[in-house]
Amino acid sequence: MTVPTIQTAGLTKGYGDICALKPLDLQVAEGEWLSVMGHSGSGKSTLMNLVGGLDRPSGGSLSVGGQDLSALSEDGLARFRREFVGIIFQQHHLVPYLSAVENVMLSQYFHSVPDEAEARLALERVGLGHRLKNRPGELSGGEQQRVCIARAIINSPKLLLGDEPTGNLDHKSTVMVLELLKELRAEDRFTVVLVTHNEEVAAWGDRTIYLDDGVLVREERLRS
Amino acid sequence: MFAAKLLPQLFAFFGIAAVVLRGYPERRRPLAVSVGAGFAVGAAVAFFLFRNFPGSFPFELIRTVVGASFFLFWGIAVTALYRSSERALPDASGRSSRLDAVAAPVIALGAAVTAGALAACRFSGNDAPLGPVPALVLLLVIGALLAAAGFFLEAKLPEALTVSRAGTLGGVVALLLLSSSYLVRLDLFSPLSMKVMKGCHDFVHQFMESVLIPDHLFVRPQIWGYIGILFSKEVGFWGGMVIWFTPFLLVAIAVRFELLPSVGHIRQGAQRRKLLAAAIRQRRMKLIVPLLSLVLMAGAAYRSSFPDVEYWDPKPIPVAADPSGDVFIPRKGGEVDLSDGKLHKYLLKGGAREVRFFVMLTPTGKLTVDLDACAICKPDGYGQGEGSVICYYCKTLIPLETVGKPGGCNPVPVAFSEKPDGVHINGVTLVNAWSTTVQSTGAKKEGGK
Ligand SMILES: Nc1ncnc2c1ncn2[C@@H]1O[C@H](COP(=O)(O)OP(=O)(O)OP(=O)(O)O)[C@@H](O)[C@H]1O
Numbered sequence A: 001m002t003v004p005t006i007q008t009a010g011l012t013k014g015y016g017d018i019c020a021l022k023p024l025d026l027q028v029a030e031g032e033w034l035s036v037m038g039h040s041g042s043g044k045s046t047l048m049n050l051v052g053g054l055d056r057p058s059g060g061s062l063s064v065g066g067q068d069l070s071a072l073s074e075d076g077l078a079r080f081r082r083e084f085v086g087i088i089f090q091q092h093h094l095v096p097y098l099s100a101v102e103n104v105m106l107s108q109y110f111h112s113v114p115d116e117a118e119a120r121l122a123l124e125r126v127g128l129g130h131r132l133k134n135r136p137g138e139l140s141g142g143e144q145q146r147v148c149i150a151r152a153i154i155n156s157p158k159l160l161l162g163d164e165p166t167g168n169l170d171h172k173s174t175v176m177v178l179e180l181l182k183e184l185r186a187e188d189r190f191t192v193v194l195v196t197h198n199e200e201v202a203a204w205g206d207r208t209i210y211l212d213d214g215v216l217v218r219e220e221r222l223r224s
Numbered sequence B: 001m002f003a004a005k006l007l008p009q010l011f012a013f014f015g016i017a018a019v020v021l022r023g024y025p026e027r028r029r030p031l032a033v034s035v036g037a038g039f040a041v042g043a044a045v046a047f048f049l050f051r052n053f054p055g056s057f058p059f060e061l062i063r064t065v066v067g068a069s070f071f072l073f074w075g076i077a078v079t080a081l082y083r084s085s086e087r088a089l090p091d092a093s094g095r096s097s098r099l100d101a102v103a104a105p106v107i108a109l110g111a112a113v114t115a116g117a118l119a120a121c122r123f124s125g126n127d128a129p130l131g132p133v134p135a136l137v138l139l140l141v142i143g144a145l146l147a148a149a150g151f152f153l154e155a156k157l158p159e160a161l162t163v164s165r166a167g168t169l170g171g172v173v174a175l176l177l178l179s180s181s182y183l184v185r186l187d188l189f190s191p192l193s194m195k196v197m198k199g200c201h202d203f204v205h206q207f208m209e210s211v212l213i214p215d216h217l218f219v220r221p222q223i224w225g226y227i228g229i230l231f232s233k234e235v236g237f238w239g240g241m242v243i244w245f246t247p248f249l250l251v252a253i254a255v256r257f258e259l260l261p262s263v264g265h266i267r268q269g270a271q272r273r274k275l276l277a278a279a280i281r282q283r284r285m286k287l288i289v290p291l292l293s294l295v296l297m298a299g300a301a302y303r304s305s306f307p308d309v310e311y312w313d314p315k316p317i318p319v320a321a322d323p324s325g326d327v328f329i330p331r332k333g334g335e336v337d338l339s340d341g342k343l344h345k346y347l348l349k350g351g352a353r354e355v356r357f358f359v360m361l362t363p364t365g366k367l368t369v370d371l372d373a374c375a376i377c378k379p380d381g382y383g384q385g386e387g388s389v390i391c392y393y394c395k396t397l398i399p400l401e402t403v404g405k406p407g408g409c410n411p412v413p414v415a416f417s418e419k420p421d422g423v424h425i426n427g428v429t430l431v432n433a434w435s436t437t438v439q440s441t442g443a444k445k446e447g448g449k
């Protein structure tokens, strides 16, 4: 039995008086695709930020990929983010004045050293081989999100986090992006955690959890 | 006072301990011990030499050791550069580590012995407040403490701060040079610059004048002027600087062009890039020591232009020639007494030319008149110390008995006539002596041909 990619016990997060995440016990197996649902303000993004090492928990234990995140130093946490996770947001956060391939190379640069050939390959994998030199403003929403996926997977993360990555996309683009994620996961075998408001998107996962006011209220396994 | 005087030497020794330990981390403990012991041995030996061989012999010995280590480093720097440009992977046969087994202790011991000797040079024993022997014991204790401090502090330095082999030696040599630059008689900078200058100067004479273009019709005086600029006194200075600084630059270049590990066989891009980035980062860290050494060297070169010992060096008194061209220096006048055995400096302004000269009574009982310059050095002048005068430029000590004799770095003697009331010198003789023998005007002399 392998170590779960994500394991939390009594994990909490508060912002001042607000308790965004009540004690949460959660396990995500290696290679699993977990969907996270819940109404606005239920703590989904909070959970993602904690798991992705963008924020530190207020209490409880949180281990990702066998590393105890609360024990890591700032440097250690930065290295964890660089080497272990890839994140896709609803807003694409691409640098507007850099081309698609340069945006991907930027991520390589922060990880180690840029390698243009490899960045091109990654964009070809997400089906953007013909739009390498275009800037984000010249790409459609779905294409932008695919650049984000290329950027997120370029450093071979073990865990891919998506915070409503398809929230801004129409149905057709949503399916394309999810299809792509599924293919990449089959090849690279990373774990996926995807936040969504959409039942249909959630159905792409192996399991769905429902948060309400920072509490895990329901869990539904779709496939194993 | 006593302790403060020793600060540069102790700092250099501490730096040597840290650099050597960082350079050869596999053998920290024995190296720390040998560094401490070497310092003690060096200090004790130098101390013994000073007691038993007064004069400049011990200084010459230590100066030779420091100079030799510098030139050894020159060779190693060139080798390092050569090896770094080899387009082959470094062999994994472990040859270098067997070499290290010899190199590490040799570098550690050699550097520590020299550092100890340099520290001992700072007090020839007599000016120490407690008397010579307790001072030596105190020095040994401080040395041991510093070696221990180096041992513990080096372990606290960040892991990533690595030192290349050539960098280790560079740091050690730079620290030794810095340490010696605080001791006038050990200073290596000016003598070397002087040798370079003399070499260039002789080259011009031999090659240009006698072989290449002997008074040729087409070679205009202006051209000689340009050639003169090329080989003026500045050449010596910059030539010396090139010699001092290139080894460090070579090491820096060698480190910069060190081969990166081959990563072609690693299939996963992120993994491959991570290895490359780590190698590049390590290479960058290795640059710190050679670059720091450059700074230390610059400090040492700067430092060496300020003699530490107080020499008797009066301000030249302006004199003028009378209409017949005679320069008269009265035997007694004002505060000056020519027969007091001290250096008395004068400045003659003849038109645009200035001639600095001095008059003094040597221990042989004779007065002598000499230029305040020798035939080979930049005319920085002389100062008077105990039993000798020192050429500020090349730091050579000239015993008072030989002042007035020509040759080498002795002040250039000038003919004069001694009268009961004082000394008469021909102004034209002075001006000619200065313009034909003194180095700075030597190049102009060819230019004006
Ligand atoms: N930086 C912060 N400072 C203060 N309160 C915060 C902060 N971030 C989130 N919160 C609060 O924590 C709670 C959970 O927020 P979170 O962003 O996790 O919700 P969410 O489930 O992602 O909602 P949405 O679906 O709208 O994105 C909210 O009440 C929010 O106001």
Ligand SMILES: [Mg+2]
Residues within 6 Å of the ligand: A044, A045, A046, A163
């Ligand atoms: Mg959110």
